[in-house]
Amino acid sequence: MASGKKRRKYLLVYILVVVGVFVVGVLVGPLLREKGYQIKDWVIQPRPPREMKVVKLYFSDPQAEHLILEERKVAALPYMSEEAKEILKELIKGPLDSSLKPTIPLQTEVEDVYLKDDCFYVNFSLALKEKHPGGSSGELLTVYSIVNTLLINFPSQSRVQILIQDKPVETLAGHIDIRNPLRKRLDIVKEP
Template identity: 30%
Template structure:
């Protein structure tokens, strides 16, 4: 009788052990067959934009193109473009915004972009009519060419509207894009580099006269 009980117990234990082994085997086989999820690298939306910096001699605005990321929506993309302008050009051109400038906020309203800068834009700016014009029109021209529906720009400093940028060019009203200060195109077959003719200078003088407050 004891022998029969012993045999039955041995058979039961063996069956349980065999069941565990078979269960583990089939589970491992299923795990091997299960598809491994692919790791998808998240990429930020990119966009080609146009940036305007001063030419090496500070006479006019020279055009550069670059690719920026972070363009899931236009407001973020505008901020990324402005940061590129602050970072400065890649080549021999000259920055037109102080490197310490910070962007405190960007608002889009129909065709108007409202940009709130830190005080560094004013405190670190060298001033002067031409320099202020180059700074202002580098901003609006870059924005308007990269985002054609943005036709005007309002500059704020620490959330406030200022009368001028640095004592010369008015920024107390929205500014529209104006490409008078941009580099003249080369003429095919010409031997000489492009220069502003008398008409170009008259247009620049007109811009200064219209945008500058009489010191008196």
């Protein structure tokens, strides 16, 4: 008789467990499926397009005597240093207008851009110095295409320090002293 009671207890526990699992499945299953659909919908929704802004880049005229303004659209980024880096990458790509000349060697990379007080610190790869074609006017236009491009697009800043591999250098090609931060020079800019 005792074994019959034990069997009934086990059977009752077994039935309660099965019913409990069934009830939990019925109640929780739709919630899990609903969350799955939400995640699926979230994953396939397209990312909103980035906001674009018009920036001003300075390139050389054909005679390498003046800087000429060219406007271009770039993605607006949340941090000034990130946006400055993107603008400099566009400057390195060179002008879209075939009558203008690039001022920075194409192999140059912008390693980093950071801000302190009212000054941009721009760290370039060694290619800016090693691949530079030289000449005093070419060097002048390279330096001030960088400086003017940044300071015209970011009027809250007033100086630019050019670095090569994290260090200030005396010159790029032997003519223009860039050991200290520089201010923009509009006297070498010519209207198109």
